[in-house]
Amino acid sequence: MTGPSPQPSLAQALAAGPVVLDGGLSNQLEAQGHDLSDALWSARLLAEEPEAVVRAHLAYYEAGAQVAITSSYQATFEGFARRGTGPEETAGLLRRSVELAREAAARARAGGVTGPLHVAASAGPYGAMLADGSEYRGRYGLSVDALERFHRPRLEVLAAARPDVLALETVPDADEARALLRAVRGLGVPAYLSYSIAGDRTRAGQPLAEAFALAADADEVIAVGVNCCTPDDADPAVALAARVTGKPVVVYPNSGESWDATARAWHGSPAFAADRVAGWVAAGARLIGGCCRVGPGAIAELATALGR
16 A cells, blocks of 8 residues: 555544554564664664564554554665665665555554554654764754755655655754755645754754744644653643644653663663643643654553543
8 A cells, every 4th residue: 555545634633632653663673573773773674574564563553553653764865875775776665664554554454443544754863864873962063955955855755655744753953853844845745843852952952942933834744742752851842832833742752761872771660651641632732652662552551541
């Protein structure tokens, strides 16, 4: 299946009430036994084990997610070129990321899952391509024009695959958000913009209110918010995004555990819990899920809390 199914648009669904996003794709793939210690991360499986990607998406649809985020977060022309993959093959892999999520939705429906099932085509930040942690810092030393030139070709290919929405996610820097907002103009597919944050600022240090405001008048953007942050930071960010933009808010934080890069291990206890959902909804959240370390079990609890 390569095109959207006949169902209400995601924007219409958000207008009707909260919609459940999926959880972390990488942690689900790792739970299925796949090694993602690679610069391409989950994008590597687009070429090598596409069936694994379908199964991961399916696990979330079966848990109650209504939107699956594709495995294209780290899939770029530049990143694949380093592996000797040419532009035509890379474009095919980007399209495949949408097709695999559509296939998972079809299997979910065949298995008895009801209701609209949407696909969000992921476009991660420039730093994700570098695979050096700069996606959590921003400030790459590139101009807004240069960042737009980086993002536009990939977004054009993803848009042509007709996802329900483009997920401009884990954006650490307001300058990169400006570039992404330019890059989605005229593509004919709606988008949501989601920042990675620390406290009340972007990861690059800009005031979050100013960063959200960039999307307030962008017609292509149907939701604005945060992801890949702590649940505690997400709480005030939801209300701020709603107040600044007047748009539906997207929120999908991490589990709340912290990553020790030296020990290459997670520490702490999860703080992601379904009992936070009521507060997010009251503050304006309409597209709600989880990011790193949030699996199908947590999404099932979230879906139940939302009455889905």
